[in-house]
Amino acid sequence: MLAAVASLPQQHKQPSRITIRGERRSDVAAREALLNAAFGPGRFAKSSERLREGRVPARGLAFTAVDGKRLIGTVRLWSVTAGNAKGCLLLGPLAVVSDVRSLGVGAGLMWRALREAKRRGYRAVLLVGDPAYYQRFGFSAENTGALLMPGPYERDRLLAREFVPGTLAGARGMISADRPRPPRFAGIFDSVVGGRIPIAQPV
Numbered sequence: 001m002l003a004a005v006a007s008l009p010q011q012h013k014q015p016s017r018i019t020i021r022g023e024r025r026s027d028v029a030a031r032e033a034l035l036n037a038a039f040g041p042g043r044f045a046k047s048s049e050r051l052r053e054g055r056v057p058a059r060g061l062a063f064t065a066v067d068g069k070r071l072i073g074t075v076r077l078w079s080v081t082a083g084n085a086k087g088c089l090l091l092g093p094l095a096v097v098s099d100v101r102s103l104g105v106g107a108g109l110m111w112r113a114l115r116e117a118k119r120r121g122y123r124a125v126l127l128v129g130d131p132a133y134y135q136r137f138g139f140s141a142e143n144t145g146a147l148l149m150p151g152p153y154e155r156d157r158l159l160a161r162e163f164v165p166g167t168l169a170g171a172r173g174m175i176s177a178d179r180p181r182p183p184r185f186a187g188i189f190d191s192v193v194g195g196r197i198p199i200a201q202p203v
């Protein structure tokens with residue numbers, strides 16, 4: 001039986017010279033500079049970072065906003081399990097450079113990310129952020145009361161939006177990072193070399 005999925009708007013208006021595309025490796029320096037400017041050094045102390053460190057974003061779910069060649073925005077999503085609810089994503093960080101804010105770039109990144117997450121079959125998206133900003137994208141704390149982040153956070157800022165209604169109903173416990181399975185031959189290689197080389201980890 002097909003599960004009911006919540007609908008998302010197909011288009012979001014933003015200035016025509018600005019485009020949103022999949023993140024590229026060459027974005028890294030400008031993306032990190034933007035995140036440092038937006039969040040400062042405290043960005044690595046956030047509880048969300050415990051679910052991101054040492055990992056790559058979920059496949060096809062990191063986006064960059066550009067104005068010509070200039071990187072002006074970023075959003076990334078990470079595969080997680082929310083208590084016992086599988087097929088979830090953690091969204092963040094989301095940031096837009098300060099001189100182009102309030103033009104809809106943040107919203108453009110959000111809608112693009114949510115559409116693609118839904119298309120890829122994910123069931124719900126979670127984040128830690130300001131309800132006043134994220135409620136316009138359908139996020140609320142309604143279903144997150146029994147979930148826990150791995151570190152300090154403000155409960156009313158742990159928000160979620162379901163694509164498949166009921167995904168988070170009854171979900172309780174720690175939100176944890178989904179680890180990709182080790183490469184197929186990693187175990188064999190590991191035993192051949194005496195188990196001293198760690199099984200491949202995501203970068």
Ligand SMILES: CC(C)(COP(=O)(O)OP(=O)(O)OC[C@H]1O[C@@H](n2cnc3c(N)ncnc32)[C@H](O)[C@@H]1OP(=O)(O)O)[C@@H](O)C(=O)NCCC(=O)NCCS
Nearest residue numbers: 038094095096101102103104105106107128129130132133
């Ligand atoms: C949050 C952010 C990504 C929004 O980007 P943006 O391109 O300006 O977003 P949009 O143009 O789609 O929306 C802007 C509107 O959201 C409002 N807004 C921005 N941040 C908000 C917040 N934390 N709470 C409530 N409203 C907020 C703006 O006031 C603006 O309102 P207006 O349309 O009435 O002028 C950007 O402000 C940013 O990078 N902030 C610093 C990093 C950050 O806080 N990231 C989010 C983590 S919670």
